[in-house]
Amino acid sequence: MGWAVERYDVVVVGSGIVGLLVAYELSKRGVSVAVVDENLEPGFGVSKGHAGVIHVIQPPFSSLKSVLAIHGNRLYDILVRELGVRYRRLKALLVAGSAIQLAILPLLYIILKLLYETRGFKVSIVSGRELRDLEPNVGGWAAIAVDGYAVVDSFDLVYKLYEACRSLGVVFHLGTRVTGVKVSQDRVDIETTRGPLKASFLVNAAGLNSDYIASQTGFKVRVEGRRGSMLVFDRLQVRNIVAPLVLLERRGTKGGGVIPTTWGHTIWGPNLDSDISKGDRGVYHEDVAVLLRRFGGVIRVKGRIIKAYAGVRPTSDKGDFVIAYSPTSRRVVNVAGIDSPGLTAAPAIAVMVLDMLRKAGLKLGLKRRPPSLRYLSTRDKLVLGLSVQGDEGVIVCPCMSVSLADIARAVRGGARTLDGVIFRTKLAMGSCQGQHCLGRALIEFSRMTGVEPRYVVKGGEGSWIVE
Amino acid sequence: MDSGVDVIAGAGLSGLTLARELLDRGFQVRVLELRRRVGGISIIDGDARRILDKLSDIPVELEKAIVRVGGRTLAVSRSGVEGVVRGITAIGFRVPSPAELGILGDRPSGVFPFHVALDLTMEGLSIGRRIAIYGYNRYSVLLAEKLLEAGAREIYMIAPEKTPIKTPDHIEVLEGRVRRVKGVARVESVLVGSSILEVDTLVTAIFKTWNPFPNFDVVGHAAVEVYEPQALVETSKLLAENMACESDERMGVVVEGDIQVFPRVVRRCLKRILIARPRGGRVKVNGVSVDLSMGYAVVDVGGLSSVRISVEGV
Numbered sequence: 032m033g034w035a036v037e038r039y040d041v042v043v044v045g046s047g048i049v050g051l052l053v054a055y056e057l058s059k060r061g062v063s064v065a066v067v068d069e070n071l072e073p074g075f076g077v078s079k080g081h082a083g084v085i086h087v088i089q090p091p092f093s094s095l096k097s098v099l100a101i102h103g104n105r106l107y108d109i110l111v112r113e114l115g116v117r118y119r120r121l122k123a124l125l126v127a128g129s130a131i132q133l134a135i136l137p138l139l140y141i142i143l144k145l146l147y148e149t150r151g152f153k154v155s156i157v158s159g160r161e162l163r164d165l166e167p168n169v170g171g172w173a174a175i176a177v178d179g180y181a182v183v184d185s186f187d188l189v190y191k192l193y194e195a196c197r198s199l200g201v202v203f204h205l206g207t208r209v210t211g212v213k214v215s216q217d218r219v220d221i222e223t224t225r226g227p228l229k230a231s232f233l234v235n236a237a238g239l240n241s242d243y244i245a246s247q248t249g250f251k252v253r254v255e256g257r258r259g260s261m262l263v264f265d266r267l268q269v270r271n272i273v274a275p276l277v278l279l280e281r282r283g284t285k286g287g288g289v290i291p292t293t294w295g296h297t298i299w300g301p302n303l304d305s306d307i308s309k310g311d312r313g314v315y316h317e318d319v320a321v322l323l324r325r326f327g328g329v330i331r332v333k334g335r336i337i338k339a340y341a342g343v344r345p346t347s348d349k350g351d352f353v354i355a356y357s358p359t360s361r362r363v364v365n366v367a368g369i370d371s372p373g374l375t376a377a378p379a380i381a382v383m384v385l386d387m388l389r390k391a392g393l394k395l396g397l398k399r400r401p402p403s404l405r406y407l408s409t410r411d412k413l414v415l416g417l418s419v420q421g422d423e424g425v426i427v428c429p430c431m432s433v434s435l436a437d438i439a440r441a442v443r444g445g446a447r448t449l450d451g452v453i454f455r456t457k458l459a460m461g462s463c464q465g466q467h468c469l470g471r472a473l474i475e476f477s478r479m480t481g482v483e484p485r486y487v488v489k490g491g492e493g494s495w496i497v498e
Numbered sequence: 499m500d501s502g503v504d505v506i507a508g509a510g511l512s513g514l515t516l517a518r519e520l521l522d523r524g525f526q527v528r529v530l531e532l533r534r535r536v537g538g539i540s541i542i543d544g545d546a547r548r549i550l551d552k553l554s555d556i557p558v559e560l561e562k563a564i565v566r567v568g569g570r571t572l573a574v575s576r577s578g579v580e581g582v583v584r585g586i587t588a589i590g591f592r593v594p595s596p597a598e599l600g601i602l603g604d605r606p607s608g609v610f611p612f613h614v615a616l617d618l619t620m621e622g623l624s625i626g627r628r629i630a631i632y633g634y635n636r637y638s639v640l641l642a643e644k645l646l647e648a649g650a651r652e653i654y655m656i657a658p659e660k661t662p663i664k665t666p667d668h669i670e671v672l673e674g675r676v677r678r679v680k681g682v683a684r685v686e687s688v689l690v691g692s693s694i695l696e697v698d699t700l701v702t703a704i705f706k707t708w709n710p711f712p713n714f715d716v717v718g719h720a721a722v723e724v725y726e727p728q729a730l731v732e733t734s735k736l737l738a739e740n741m742a743c744e745s746d747e748r749m750g751v752v753v754e755g756d757i758q759v760f761p762r763v764v765r766r767c768l769k770r771i772l773i774a775r776p777r778g779g780r781v782k783v784n785g786v787s788v789d790l791s792m793g794y795a796v797v798d799v800g801g802l803s804s805v806r807i808s809v810e811g812v
Contacts, residue, residue, distance in 0.1 A: 314602045339597040340605060413567040413579065424576045426563035429532055462710065464595040467532060470617025484623055489607035493683035496607055497623040
């Protein structure tokens with residue numbers, strides 16, 4: 032950055048789903064935007080630990096998060112079409128696997144029908160036979176089906192948003208930490224580890240660090256990370272999201288669902304850790320036991336557990352999303368405590384933030400057409416029975432059919448780390464978990480970027496791979 | 499002549515031996531290899547290399563992958579895509595994921611499956627200084643030697659259970675199960691049993707058989723858990739003999755206990771079968787005691803219509 036301090040209309044702190052969506056929507060309207068993130072790549076904070084479920088509604092129904100989730104859910108179809116993101120609409124099936132669960136099913140059905148159908152999500156009862164047709168690997172006497180859910184490839188979403196932002200002129204300062212914010216009458220000054228930035232407005236979408244950024248602008252909120260662990264299987268077990276039917280979710284036993292991913296795997300989880308764990312992304316043996324106990328009874332397991340990982344939900348002390356101006360100035364919009372269903376609500380959060388910025392005086396231009404980011408990966412082409420040639424035919428990862436050309440595209444799309452390649456291409460995410468590809472992937476990534484292997488990192492600073 | 503096989507997936511010791519056996523019988527077969535070199539994990543094994551050297555005349559299509567996509571099996575390379583109907587899987591062992599091995603915790607850099615550690619080391623790169631290798635077997639010991647050559651300062655071999663193999667003096671062997679990995683950016687330590695081992699690298703070297711191609715038969719490490727190069731050669735010879743059988747009639751094979759039998763489907767005219775048990779010990783084959791202290795044995799079953807195999811002393 033040097034001495035010439037550029038001034039942007041808006042600086043967004045945080046390049047997770049929320050930060051990227053805000054930057055994307057602003058840049059489409061001709062606003063000059065810079066995004067600052069301490070991580071080396073977008074989506075490496077909270078957003079990378081996501082199971083990719085687009086929810087319907089979340090109790091309590093009067094909460095901001097519930098209102099935004101319903102709105103966000105409806106915005107997804109347009110968003111993913113615009114960006115060409117992998118995405119599929121499906122149902123959630125609450126399965127009665129025991130006589131007791133079957134007994135409470137009618138009551139729960141009536142409750143859900145009242146709550147969900149008034150908000151536009153169809154609820155129906157699925158008989159045992161229909162359930163077997165719908166989900167051959169699910170054992171149960173009956174189920175309640177809720178329409179309107181979806182699964183999205185959240186990595187695909189992050190990186191398509193990133194590419195779209197870049198081509199719309201958004202400037203990214205990655206690997207850059209914000210060390211201070213000063214709000215004055217006519218602007219916001221942002222101090223970073225790589226020099227100062229000036230902006231007319233600041234959007235704080237810093238995930239687990241949103242409380243720190245907020246405090247810099249005089250806004251008090253406490254954000255804690257709550258871990259959720261997930262197990263990944265290398266086969267599809269279900270077509271819809273499946274969970275055992277329970278009347279009341281006790282805290283600490285909440286366990287997500289059985290989730291089919293858009294790339295042919297199944298995720299069990301996430302559970303909800305009752306402990307506070309700001310940075311901890313470890314998975315514990317108890318987490319695995321909870322998930323196996325919760326879903327083992329309803330699902331016939333297909334495939335192997337290839338991964339156990341944890342995500343972190345930034346939870347505010349207000350018990351709800353916090354989206355508010357700083358008390359001293361409307362030049363700062365804080366977006367804090369975006370825990371579940373944050374991914375679902377994200378498009379609606381962006382709409383709300385844009386509206387707040389407009390009310391605070393930001394001029395929004397006419398919507399520009401976003402660039403087309405549609406392309407077929409080598410795997411897509413093989414699935415479609417299309418021919419591949421040249422580097423597309425040099426398969427590095429046989430489990431997920433990832434080729435040299437796919438790695439090259441990831442590098443062109445801005446991958447700076449090996450995880451950046453993995454998240455974009457699904458390299459090493461198959462049955463063998465990288466045994467046949469990671470060695471070559473490192474060599475090829477190094478060749479394509481011109482970075483020596485010993486300077487290539489897995490994800491964050493200090494995550495060296497070879498010496 | 500038609501062997502019933504179009505391709506062999508994998509140009510390691512068993513894939514190349516199988517190709518030799520089939521070519522010698524006048525069958526047409528192609529060997530496809532994902533990597534840019536042949537030899538698989540046997541390239542660090544002196545005994546295996548001596549056999550490999552004699553197989554260097556077998557034509558291999560390098561950088562040609564076999565993949566399963568949308569229910570079809572395809573051979574993919576720079577020159578395009580071909581459908582594959584009949585083949586043999588010779589892709590070697592699968593290393594289970596840390597989660598499958600019961601290793602939880604953080605997910606920092608520095609946790610490598612065996613093959614990645616090998617591939618990077620063969621590229622002349624050093625994967626770490628203080629290295630724990632989980633799995634104690636012929637290949638993990640060979641890798642340990644390679645890693646020491648490549649610049650590793652300390653190597654800890656971690657044996658999940660007692661294994662009757664020789665220990666080189668300069669390598670420390672610990673018994674126990676790796677349960678957790680700790681580290682934010684890079685591995686800082688691993689939890690073995692209840693003790694913490696400070697290392698910057700964890701290599702998983704526990705091996706399982708696997709066959710990702712449901713329509714393929716399978717040979718070598720992909721089919722049976724053995725750790726002797728000669729055993730790999732034997733599986734390839736047996737499979738070729740089995741495939742060359744005139745008759746389709748099958749031998750009845752009954753197995754009791756943790757014993758692996760190769761080939762999976764034994765034709766009546768096959769004279770010998772391979773029996774493996776990584777834990778060693780002795781087995782009874784139709785009442786006759788057989789020593790498996792090498793982890794495997796090839797036993798004569800010529801003329802028998804059925805075989806019963808059980809662990810001795812159980």
